[in-house]
Amino acid sequence: MDIPVLVVAGFLGAGKTTLLNHLLHTSDLRVGVIVNDFGKVNIDALTVAAQVDSLVSLGNGCLCCAVDPEDLDEMLQRLARPDGPVDVIVIEASGLAEPPAMVKMVLASANPHIRYGGLVEVVDAAEFTETRQTHPRLDLHLRQADLILLNKADRAEPGVLDLVRELAEGTPVVPTEYGRVDPALLFDPVDRPDPVERQLSFEDLVEHEQHLHAGYASVEFGHETPLHPRRFARFLTERPAGLYRMKGFAWFEGADEPLGVQTVGSSVWVTPAPDAARRTELVMIGAGLDARAITAQLDDAVVTADDTVDPLDLLSITRYQSR
Numbered sequence: 198m199d200i201p202v203l204v205v206a207g208f209l210g211a212g213k214t215t216l217l218n219h220l221l222h223t224s225d226l227r228v229g230v231i232v233n234d235f236g237k238v239n240i241d242a243l244t245v246a247a248q249v250d251s252l253v254s255l256g257n258g259c260l261c262c263a264v265d266p267e268d269l270d271e272m273l274q275r276l277a278r279p280d281g282p283v284d285v286i287v288i289e290a291s292g293l294a295e296p297p298a299m300v301k302m303v304l305a306s307a308n309p310h311i312r313y314g315g316l317v318e319v320v321d322a323a324e325f326t327e328t329r330q331t332h333p334r335l336d337l338h339l340r341q342a343d344l345i346l347l348n349k350a351d352r353a354e355p356g357v358l359d360l361v362r363e364l365a366e367g368t369p370v371v372p373t374e375y376g377r378v379d380p381a382l383l384f385d386p387v388d389r390p391d392p393v394e395r396q397l398s399f400e401d402l403v404e405h406e407q408h409l410h411a412g413y414a415s416v417e418f419g420h421e422t423p424l425h426p427r428r429f430a431r432f433l434t435e436r437p438a439g440l441y442r443m444k445g446f447a448w449f450e451g452a453d454e455p456l457g458v459q460t461v462g463s464s465v466w467v468t469p470a471p472d473a474a475r476r477t478e479l480v481m482i483g484a485g486l487d488a489r490a491i492t493a494q495l496d497d498a499v500v501t502a503d504d505t506v507d508p509l510d511l512l513s514i515t516r517y518q519s520r
């Protein structure tokens with residue numbers, strides 16, 4: 198039987214990896230995952246690797262433009278064999294990818310064992326109106342999807358469900374919290390209508406300059422020496438201009454274990470990450486980022502021999518820990 202390939206798209210920080218983790222935990226199916234991140238360090242690959250039946254990571258840059266279709270085909274080849282290790286394949290695209298271009302790549306695959314399994318667009322219900330102002334293309338993405346998950350329903354802006362439903366023009370919209378959706382809704386065995394006509398016609402009209410990732414850049418920061426909690430907390434509150442998304446792991450002086458750190462807009466999440474390496478590895482994504490200034494600010498947050506770190510200083514970071 199053909200293996201369905203589901204494409205999961207959605208703007209930076211909308212909740213794609215969270216959805217993926219939910220699917221990996223709740224589905225009886227063996228899920229193969231292809232992750233594609235915008236930065237050089239693939240944090241998403243690190244986040245899901247432990248739980249997945251089979252994982253491959255596609256390089257630096259958006260799947261829609263920077264990845265060679267043959268690379269994707271090779272990945273699909275590795276995952277999709279008749280006697281292979283997976284029942285379904287999920288492609289988690291970078292938060293800046295253009296959905297139709299990804300669908301096109303799946304449809305163009307020469308692999309006889311796969312079939313296109315649909316496009317799921319994850320929408321951030323807490324940031325939607327603001328992000329839409331900067332990126333009017335998101336309206337188009339809603340209409341291109343087969344299913345919209347309106348995620349972060351727990352923090353939804355008032356009226357956002359009605360707005361998304363109206364803009365989606367008939368694409369079904371399902372509100373979710375932390376990506377909790379019945380996997381059967383996504384891995385529907387029923388064949389979908391052929392998406393080629395609808396989606397490729399959009400893609401043909403799209404100029405590359407209009408892609409979401411135009412103007413965006415990523416900055417990576419890695420360090421072996423622990424960070425000073427207070428100085429890093431200051432970095433979080435005085436967010437550098439243009440920074441929209443940060444994700445990764447941080448290793449703090451005085452902490453028992455590394456912590457996962459994520460920001461989306463002005464929201465910050467901190468989670469225990471006992472399995473992560475005892476070092477800091479962060480990727481920051483935004484428009485008009487000053488890479489040098491950001492690196493200098495983070496270098497300043499690294500502890501020095503002159504520092505004394507009070508155990509209570511860690512509270513300036515763990516106060517963001519909610520789950």
Ligand SMILES: Nc1nc2c(ncn2[C@@H]2O[C@H](COP(=O)(O)OP(=O)(O)OP(=O)(O)O)[C@@H](O)[C@H]2O)c(=O)[nH]1
Nearest residue numbers: 208209210211212213214215292349374375459466
């Ligand atoms: N309050 C709340 N937070 C959520 C929800 N879903 C995800 N988050 C948090 O939002 C942050 C971003 O989630 P991710 O799943 O990493 O988002 P993503 O779309 O994979 O991000 P990129 O790959 O960078 O585009 C994480 O800190 C999540 O814990 C939700 O339903 N409610």
